[in-house]
Amino acid sequence: MVEWTGKFAYQQVADDLRRRIADGEFAETGQLPSYGDLQKSYEITVTVARTAINQLKTNGLVVSHQGKGVFLTPDADRTAAQLADPVGAVTELREEVEKLRTEVGELRQRVATLEGD
Template sequence: MVEWTGKFAYQQVADDLRRRIADGEFAKTGQLPSYGDLQKAYEITVTVARSAINQLKANGLVVSHQGKGVFLTPDAGSTAAQLADPVGTMTELREEVEKLRSEVGELRQRVATLEGA
């Protein structure tokens, strides 16, 4: 159950589902609970459940198939983990940018050396 805060209910449900996806809770089946199950588990309306799922779709975490359910995308776990930890993701990106800058600097030096020869 979600501890309700000042955020919109659908955002809180989507945040909780994102966390659960990142934790691998749905990895075995690859399928999220039905709207009805979400309504019962979170004590929400179907509209809130749909809005939460739509947010996960917008994040690229799930796809829905009418009459079959909502399913994880192939990289949902890693994407959800990145969304759940934006600070960690930013740190990784900064490190990668610094590495690339260093490599580009080395390449510039090598080109300058070759052109001078």
């Protein structure tokens, strides 16, 4: 259950669902609870549930299929973790960029060597 704050209800539900996605709670089935289940567990209206899910869609975490449900995207857990920890995400991206720079530098040297022969 969410401890309600001054934020809009849909934002709080979306934040909690992001956290749950990042924690791998839905990884086994790859599917989020139905709107009805969200309404019951968070004690919200269907409009709030839909708006929260739409926010997750905007974040690229889920896709919905009419009549079937809401499903995680392939990298949803990683994306959710990055959204939950933006500082950690920036650090991870910096490390990745540095690794790529090193690899590009090595490739340039190899190409220069091959062109020089």
